[in-house]
Amino acid sequence: MRLHRVSLLGLLACAGSAGAQVRPGIDVVLADSAHLIAHKRLGLLTNQTGVDAARRRDVDVLIAGGYRVTALFSPEHGFRGLEDRSGLPDALDSASGLPIYSLYGGTPLSRLGALDSLDALLVDLQDIGARYYTYPASATQLMREAARRGKPVIVLDRPNPIGGDVAQGNVRARAGDPDSAFVGFLPIPMRHGMTLGELLRLANDRLRLHVALTVVPAAGWRRSLYYDATGLPWVKPSPNMPDLESAMHYPGTCLFEGTNLSVGRGTSLAFQLVGAPWLDTAAVLRQLREAGGGMRDALRGVEVAAVTFTPDAPTDGKYGGVALRGIRLRVTDRTRYDPTKTAVALLAALRAVHRDSLRFNERSFDRLAAGSDLRRALVAGRSPAAIARAWEPALARFRRARAPYLLY
Known part of the structure; x- marks a missing residue:
């Protein structure tokens, strides 16, 4: 080394x-x-x-x-x-x-x-x-x-x-x-x-x-x-990173950049929101809160609620000037919140409720997700809990591998 x-x-x-x-x-x-x-x-x-x-x-x-x-x-x-x-x-x-x-x-x-x-x-x-x-x-x-x-x-x-x-x-x-x-x-x-x-x-x-x-x-x-x-x-580290709240959600909600949902670009709450004109927020929230497969566990430390928003000249070109039905995330406990698990659970709930409406931009999503495995697992209907469990061995190796480079 x-x-x-x-x-x-x-x-x-x-x-x-x-x-x-x-x-x-x-x-x-x-x-x-x-x-x-x-x-x-x-x-x-x-x-x-x-x-x-x-x-x-x-x-x-x-x-x-x-x-x-x-x-x-x-x-x-x-x-x-x-x-x-x-x-x-x-x-x-x-x-x-x-x-x-x-x-x-x-x-x-x-x-x-x-x-x-x-x-x-x-x-x-x-x-x-x-x-x-x-x-x-x-x-x-x-x-x-x-x-x-x-x-x-x-x-x-x-x-x-x-x-x-x-x-x-x-x-x-x-x-x-x-x-x-x-x-x-x-x-x-x-x-x-x-x-x-x-x-x-x-x-x-x-x-x-x-x-x-x-x-x-x-x-x-x-x-x-x-x-x-x-x-x-x-x-602001970048134009759509308005505050620390957005930064805490970003490791998860950035994945939605590779879908046909808005992440709130063109609003003051970028990466704290996801939404689309076709979104049935009540049904998606119900799926998140009541379905099994690790959905509820993925909501630890975060509050999710229905919201409407209208992107103004969004730089991703998604739904500018269109009133969107959406879901807003708010961190309630930083020590328990895992934005990556929450994002996967939300994607799985969207897939369950809006199978015909949710679209992946495969090239963009796979680039963010470091390959096609996550997208394929979601499309195949794997549970959020099973997806997260599959990450654990690599995370454990990473925690060991990063140690020599840490300064604090």
Whole structure:
């Protein structure tokens, strides 16, 4: 196994008192590990989430501190996190005057001469805690190119917003290529319980990138902490991730992106809702609450209720301007809630009630579910409990396999 450097002062700071304000990696590197970036020409992969504890942009803080940031890189949704479309071009940051090289449709990294003039690359992105998020893929693409050119990479770590104790859902069998398997390329479960820095340590090892990787941990964070216990301001990691409630449901409800149901895009409650014009909410809720096969067990820690909503210009193109009948989820007990089991139970209930209306986009759903097994099990009528039991051996192996990469 390849070893990775960890900022020692930052790691010691992780053992701070329970009531301490969490400091993200950008604050830790400037206060405790400035030698990592001093007197170097720096590139910075970041977006709107790359801010310090006072919500000041990394790029501004670094430049104000006399550090030489010469190039910016942006992931999906762009440098400001406002875009929800493919093919984002390179751009310019008007505040700093620095070029922004888009890793989501801009100049290919292999042809990017700006990398040659850099001494080190910084990565500061807020991951969401679910396999489907693409920021780890963008960071891994940059790491791979950095390794080819002999450039070190420094990750300014951030908390996992939905905690680091729990791993849930099915596990991707093996690592994919971050280019061809951009969504969910790592061999991790739907809810993985790792920070971005930990994920990139895993990626460096499993993909044999051999990049000189240093992770500066977030000081004061513990695996049991959700984001609202960190004292840090919530900055939407992507346009349709409005708050922590949405993030807690996302490892499950994201699966509905691969169906003909809306997930609430175009509303203020994205990923807290599912709905469609044809949905019989009373019948589906009755199936969830009264049927066997693990349906009721899948509702532990969550409240489900009928709701109506109308998406306004949804970026997924589903039912814009159409009044939808739907189901809203609210977390009532974080310690008992498993969003992946709830999503599977809800899909099974929908299949039972609306066999002729529920549709899977096979390519999209299977990409999210890391293969066709889940879709085929649902179509075959397997119970939610049986589906979840089948995940357990791989989850147990993952919990053991992730241990060497954990920092907290």
